[in-house]
Amino acid sequence: MKVLLVKLRKAVALVERPLLLYIRFGRSLRQADHVKRYCLERERERERAMAEVSNKQVILRDYVVKALPKESDLCVINTATIKLKLPAETDQPADAVTSSKVQLVLLKNLYLSCDPYQRLLMESVQGLSVPSMSSYTPGSTIHGYGVAKVLDSRNPDLKAGDLVWGTTNWEEYSLITTPQVLFKIHHTDIPLSYYTGILGMPGMTAYVGFYEICSPKKGEYVFISAAAGAVGQLVGQFAKLMGCYVVGSAGSNEKVDLLKNKFGFDEAFNYKEENDLNVALKRYFPEGIDIYFENVGGKTLDAVLLNMRLHGRISGCGMISQYNLDKPEGVINLMQLIYKRIRFHGFSVPDHYHLYPKFLDFMLPHIRQGKIVYVEDIVEGLENGPAALVGLFKGRNFGRQVVVVSHD
Ligand SMILES: NC(=O)c1ccc[n+]([C@@H]2O[C@H](COP(=O)([O-])OP(=O)(O)OC[C@H]3O[C@@H](n4cnc5c(N)ncnc54)[C@H](OP(=O)(O)O)[C@@H]3O)[C@@H](O)[C@H]2O)c1
Numbered sequence: 001m002k003v004l005l006v007k008l009r010k011a012v013a014l015v016e017r018p019l020l021l022y023i024r025f026g027r028s029l030r031q032a033d034h035v036k037r038y039c040l041e042r043e044r045e046r047e048r049a050m051a052e053v054s055n056k057q058v059i060l061r062d063y064v065v066k067a068l069p070k071e072s073d074l075c076v077i078n079t080a081t082i083k084l085k086l087p088a089e090t091d092q093p094a095d096a097v098t099s100s101k102v103q104l105v106l107l108k109n110l111y112l113s114c115d116p117y118q119r120l121l122m123e124s125v126q127g128l129s130v131p132s133m134s135s136y137t138p139g140s141t142i143h144g145y146g147v148a149k150v151l152d153s154r155n156p157d158l159k160a161g162d163l164v165w166g167t168t169n170w171e172e173y174s175l176i177t178t179p180q181v182l183f184k185i186h187h188t189d190i191p192l193s194y195y196t197g198i199l200g201m202p203g204m205t206a207y208v209g210f211y212e213i214c215s216p217k218k219g220e221y222v223f224i225s226a227a228a229g230a231v232g233q234l235v236g237q238f239a240k241l242m243g244c245y246v247v248g249s250a251g252s253n254e255k256v257d258l259l260k261n262k263f264g265f266d267e268a269f270n271y272k273e274e275n276d277l278n279v280a281l282k283r284y285f286p287e288g289i290d291i292y293f294e295n296v297g298g299k300t301l302d303a304v305l306l307n308m309r310l311h312g313r314i315s316g317c318g319m320i321s322q323y324n325l326d327k328p329e330g331v332i333n334l335m336q337l338i339y340k341r342i343r344f345h346g347f348s349v350p351d352h353y354h355l356y357p358k359f360l361d362f363m364l365p366h367i368r369q370g371k372i373v374y375v376e377d378i379v380e381g382l383e384n385g386p387a388a389l390v391g392l393f394k395g396r397n398f399g400r401q402v403v404v405v406s407h408d
Contacts, residue, residue, distance in 0.1 A: 052081035056382050058170035060136045064122040066326040068393055073122065074142070074386035082173045086152040103155035105176045107148035109168055110408070112382075113196035113230070114389040114401035118144050119323045141169045147185070147195045148174070149408075155179040163188065165195035170385060172405055183356065190367055197230050197400035198374040199363060201349060206234035207359050208352040209315040213345045214291045218243035221285055223304060226295035226320060227268065228255035228375075230400040235293045236265050237372050244291070247284045249300070251395040258398070262373060277303035288312070296321045298329045305333035308342050316346030324393060375399030 057080050064073050086104050121136045121143075136142045146168040150158050158164065158179060166182035168174045176182065185195055197203060209231070210216060222239040226232045227248025236259065239246045248259045249271040259268035267284050274280040281289070281303055288309035294301060297319025308314070322328045337344060366372040377398045379388045385403040392401060 052083055053173075054078060055080040055082040056172050057141045058382060058385050059140060060122060060138055060142050062138045063124055063135075064119075066123075066324065068324045069119055069122055069390045071386045071390050074389070076383045076386065080171070082175070084151055084173065086154060086175075102177050103179050104153070105150060105155050105158055105164075105179045105182065106152040107164070107168055107174045107176055108151050109146050109148045109170075109172060109174060109405045111193045111196050112144060112146040112168070112170055112385060112403040112405060113200070113202075114385075114392055114397070114403065115144060115201070115230070116318060116320045116323065116392055118142065118389060119393065141171050143167055143169045145196055145201050146405075147192050147200075148182075153179075158182065158184065163192065165200050170382065172382065183353075187360070187364060190364070193376060193378065193402050193404075194367075194374060196402050197376060198234060198367065198372070199360070202230035202400065203234060203363060204352065204356060204359055205317060205349040206231045206238060207362070208349055208355065209293060209317045209347060210235050210238045210291075212352065212355075213315040213347055214293070214313045216242050216244060216291055220244045220290035221288065221309070222246045222291045222293070223281070223285065223289045223307075224248045224293040224295070225271075225300050226250070226318075227265065228258050228399065229295065229397065231317060232293070232295055233259075233263050233375060233399060234372070236263050239291070240264050241366075241371070249280075255395075255398065258375065262375065271300065278306050281307040291315070293317060294319070298322055298331075302331050302333050305331070305336040305342075308336060308340050310340050312340060312342045314342060314344040316344055320393070376402050378402045378404060380404045 057077050059075050059077055061073055061075055084106070086106055117133065121133065123135065125135050145166065147163065147165045148168050150160055150162040150164060151173070152160055163185040164182040165185060168176065185192070190199060194200070216222070216239065222244045224232050224235050224239075224246070225248075227236055228250040232248060236246050236248050246265045247267040247269070248265045249269055250256055250259060251270065251272050253270055256268040256270050259265040269280055269284065271277065271280070277300055285307055289304060289307050290309050290312050292304045292308065292312070292314045294314055294316050295318050298321040300321070301319070304314070336342065363372070375398065377400065379385075379402070382403065382405050388397070388401050388403050391397055
């Protein structure tokens with residue numbers, strides 16, 4: 001019996017070791033297989049991201065010299081491609097763009113805004129002295145303000161999935177080399193397109209141009225031109241919140257109705273139906289104007305100067321009526337600035353972007369409580385961008401003109 005047991009133990013010992021080895025080896029084989037499959041999947045994912053996708057773009061054909069811009073001055077092309085992943089810094093030799101010093105950010109553009117200043121960039125302009133406002137290059141993609149999703153980033157403050165607003169290009173995907181022109185979006189309970197308007201550059205323009213430049217006081221008389229646009233509709237509502245008497249001018253009766261019945265202006269008029277703007281302003285401001293928010297220039301400015309009050313303030317925001325003229329119109333009533341001790345203060349909103357957090361603190365509760373409303377004119381598709389942009393100069397937009405590139 002003893003002998004039998006010893007023999008049995010020997011036999012078990014003989015098969016035990018290979019059996020254990022077999023089990024262990026099998027497990028590690030399965031593990032290796034798993035790791036291999038995981039690596040393959042990651043590699044495929046990377047390949048997919050590195051694969052080039054087509055990138056629709058809006059190109060300026062040639063400089064538009066002192067004329068109304070036409071849709072055909074811009075063209076939409078489908079020939080460009082882009083990789084949806086930033087190149088690894090070791091993947092290719094560094095150049096001015098891919099150098100590790102450049103904090104590249106890859107964006108998927110969602111919304112683009114149509115802004116009057118873009119007309120100025122369609123010419124070879126000098127002296128704008130705003131870095132983000134360099135002239136467009138004929139044959140190249142135009143740029144402007146927009147809302148976008150970060151796909152990849154070498155900027156420590158931005159990561160994939162973040163939403164941003166700021167300067168981007170008119171295309172589906174953009175490689176941004178100057179991420180300082182991008183603001184991270186933290187509040188997404190508000191429509192994202194609002195960051196092209198009320199919560200973006202035009203909102204800041206209205207805020208700075210009215211509160212900072214005009215030093216408004218309760219009960220003052222305020223006039224706003226291009227009042228139904230991206231900026232004007234906000235200035236009017238700010239002035240009403242301040243307890244001012246507010247009148248706006250706009251280029252159609254529908255817009256006049258919007259000003260009075262949606263934005264709460266006290267009065268509004270269609271400047272295209274007025275033979276004499278001086279007479280029109282006297283009708284609405286028998287005691288004169290304390291604050292003029294200047295969006296159009298030209299004849300309107302001349303008529304306003306005649307109707308300003310002593311120590312009046314003019315916020316020099318824009319002069320859209322002059323942007324397409326061969327020769328700017330002269331303003332003949334400038335002596336009024338002296339007689340009435342009027343302060344005319346021109347400004348450029350990027351100089352004031354440090355106030356953006358203060359502006360958000362002011363604006364967000366007003367939007368959430370419905371105390372300030374905003375009207376947008378939304379067109380779908382980048383291919384409809386050129387018509388929307390040039391439409392600004394015929395007053396076709398009804399509120400903030402937005403172009404949807406993608407909804408997500
Ligand atoms: N200083 C800055 O930093 C700054 C920043 C943003 C904007 N801006 C300026 O602010 C102004 C308003 O910009 P916005 O974004 O609010 O544009 P917008 O009002 O949304 O669109 C432009 C509007 O201007 C009016 N317009 C076009 N051609 C005109 C003409 N020849 N005479 C009179 N009105 C004309 C049209 O409205 P009607 O149908 O009412 O004519 C058009 O809808 C522009 O002058 C722009 O350049 C300045």
